[in-house]
Amino acid sequence: MTADAPQFVTVGSGAAERRIAVILDRPSPAAVASDGTPRPGLVWLPGFKSEMTSTKASDLAAFAREHRLPMTRLDYSGHGRSPGRIEEGTVSRWLEEVRAVFVGHTAGEQILIGSSMGGYLALLLVRALQREAPAEAARIKALVLIAPAWDMTRLMWQRMGDSARRELEATGVFLRPSRYGDGPYPITRALIEDGRRHWLADAAFDPGRPVHILHGLDDPDVPWEHTLDLVAHLAGDWTTVTAVPDGDHRLSRPQDLELLRGVIRRFIDGDATA
Numbered sequence: 001m002t003a004d005a006p007q008f009v010t011v012g013s014g015a016a017e018r019r020i021a022v023i024l025d026r027p028s029p030a031a032v033a034s035d036g037t038p039r040p041g042l043v044w045l046p047g048f049k050s051e052m053t054s055t056k057a058s059d060l061a062a063f064a065r066e067h068r069l070p071m072t073r074l075d076y077s078g079h080g081r082s083p084g085r086i087e088e089g090t091v092s093r094w095l096e097e098v099r100a101v102f103v104g105h106t107a108g109e110q111i112l113i114g115s116s117m118g119g120y121l122a123l124l125l126v127r128a129l130q131r132e133a134p135a136e137a138a139r140i141k142a143l144v145l146i147a148p149a150w151d152m153t154r155l156m157w158q159r160m161g162d163s164a165r166r167e168l169e170a171t172g173v174f175l176r177p178s179r180y181g182d183g184p185y186p187i188t189r190a191l192i193e194d195g196r197r198h199w200l201a202d203a204a205f206d207p208g209r210p211v212h213i214l215h216g217l218d219d220p221d222v223p224w225e226h227t228l229d230l231v232a233h234l235a236g237d238w239t240t241v242t243a244v245p246d247g248d249h250r251l252s253r254p255q256d257l258e259l260l261r262g263v264i265r266r267f268i269d270g271d272a273t274a
Contacts, residue, residue, distance in 0.1 A: 004023060004053055004058075004061070005023070006021035006022060006023050006075075006081050007021070007022055007023070007024060008020065008021055008022070009022050009074075009100065009101060009104070009105065011077075011096060011097050011100045012096065016093075018077045018082075018083065018084055019082070019083055020074055020075060020076065020077055020082040020097050020101075021052070021074065021075045021080060021081035021082045022052075022072065022073065022074045022075075022101055022105065023052055023053075023061075023071075023072070023073040023074075024070075024072055024105060025061060025064060025065065025070060025071040025072075025073075026070050027064075027065065027068040027069065027070065029068065030068055030069070030070060031067055031068040031069055031268075033270065038108050038109070039067075039068075039069055039268050040069070040108065040109035040110055040111050040141045040142075040267070040268055041064075041069055041070035041071060041072065041106055041107075041108065041109070041110045041111070042060060042064050042069055042070070042071045042072070042110070042111050042113060042264065043071075043072045043073075043101075043102060043106060043110050043111070043112050043113065044056075044057050044060060044061075044071065044072070044073045044074075044113050044114075044118070045074075045098060045112065045113065045114035045115070045117075045118030045119070045121050045122055046073075046075070046076070046079070046080075046115055046117075046118050047115045047116030047117045047118050047149070048116060048117040048149070048152070048185065049079065049086065049178075049182065049185055050079070050080075050115065050116070050118075051075050051079055051080030051081070052073035052074055052075050052080055052081075053073075053080065054115075054252075055250075055252040055257075056115060056146070056250075056251070056252055056257065056260065057073055059257045059260075059261075060113065060260070060261070060264070061073070063261050063264070067268065069268065070106070072101060072102075072105060072106050072110075074097065074098070074101050076089065076093075076094045076097055076098075077089060077093065077094070077097060086186055087173060087186050087188050089191065090190055090191050090194035090195070091120075091121075091124070091152070091153065091191070091194055091195045091197070091198045092194050092197065092198070093194075094117075094121060095121055095124050095125065095128070095198070098121050098122075098125050099125055099128065099129075102125060102136070103133070103136055106139070108139065109139055109140075109141040110139055110140055110141065111140075111141050111142050111143070111144060111264060111267055111268070112125065112126075112140055112142075112143045112144070113143075113144045113145075113146075113260075113264065114143070114144075114145050114146065114148065115145075115146040115147065115250075115251075116146065116147055116148065116149045116152075116221070116222060116249065117149050117152050118146075119143075119145035119146060119147070119148025119149065119150065119213075120148055120149050120150045120151070120152050122143050122145060122148075123143070123145075123148070123150055123200060123205070123207065124198055124200075125140075126140055126143065126207050126208070126209075127200070127205060127207075130208065137208070140209060141209060141210075141267065142209055142210040142211070142212070142267045143207065143209065143210070143211045143212070144212050144214070144260070144263055144264060144267070145211065145212070145213045145214070146213075146214050146215075146251055146260070147214070147215050147216065147219055147221070147222045147227070147249050147251065148213060148215075148222070148226075148227065148230060149221075149222045149226075150200055150226070150230050151195075151198075151199045151200055151201055152195065153191060153192045153194075153195025153196070153198075154195065154196075154199055154201070155222070155226065156176075156187055156192065156195075157192055160174065160187075164176070168187065168188075168189055168192070169189065172188060172189045172190075173186050173187065173188045173189070174186075174187045175187075179220065179221075180250075200230075200233065201233060204233065204235050205233065205234060205235065206234070206235040206236040206238075207234060207236065207238055207239075208236065208238070209238060210238050210239075210240070210267070211234065211238050211239045211240070212239075212240045212241075212242070212263050212267075213227055213230070213231070213239065213240070213241045213242070214242050214244060214247075214251060214256075214259060214260060214263070215227045215241065215242075215243060215244065215247070216243075216244040216246070216247025216248050216249060216251055216256075217243055217244065217245050217246070217247065218245075218246055218247060218248050219247065219248055219249045220248070220249060221249040222249060224243070227241060228241075242259065242263070244256065244259070
């Protein structure tokens with residue numbers, strides 16, 4: 001089996017049962033700290049309409065192999081190698097998939113690394129586990145968020161024009177043009193309506209562990225100010241932000257990848273304030 005060969009995990013039940021693709025890199029032997037304890041694993045959460053073999057994910061997988069760190073990746077249903085249609089996706093559905101993979105297919109401490117929507121899902125996973133499974137939440141050592149699209153559906157709705165909103169209400173879907181050459185992004189009424197159940201802005205949120213955010217100042221998709229609002233919303237003085245002056249939304253240039261690796265390197269070396 002090659003390093004990027006996926007396995008398939010079943011999530012949900014009944015009519016909602018689905019299979020999602022995951023890549024579980026498990027080095028042998030895994031790296032240990034100076035006290036003999038295992039170093040944390042990495043969990044990669046991609047963005048909306050992205051996938052687990054993107055530039056950033058593949059670069060981090062190589063980094064994890066170099067440092068003998070376990071790494072877990074997944075494609076949400078309707079994304080990448082996972083079956084299904086993206087139009088069937090909702091925040092609830094994708095969060096259920098992230099939780100199933102984290103709880104069922106990782107062990108020990110983990111660093112969650114989320115890009116765009118993946119950053120939002122990382123925050124939602126921490127919040128859900130804090131409430132419902134504290135022992136699982138305790139395994140999350142830190143969060144590294146890349147241009148986190150927190151409260152993503154609220155952001156989508158706010159940035160839609162009146163004609164797009166009318167189209168969404170009338171047809172159930174708005175095909176938002178993409179600037180990345182990967183076809184339009186289908187924004188469904190179900191996605192928007194379900195997303196209201198998961199807004200972080202409705203109540204203060206203490207993540208309870210370090211959160212390091214990387215955000216490009218030239219990001220046309222998730223405004224820099226959206227991260228500043230998140231910092232103001234997160235309680236507990238856990239959050240560090242690194243602004244990338246000429247960075248775009250994807251932050252996939254060599255210098256961006258090196259910056260990301262540096263943040264993760266400090267966490268795995270034991271710097272809890274990285």
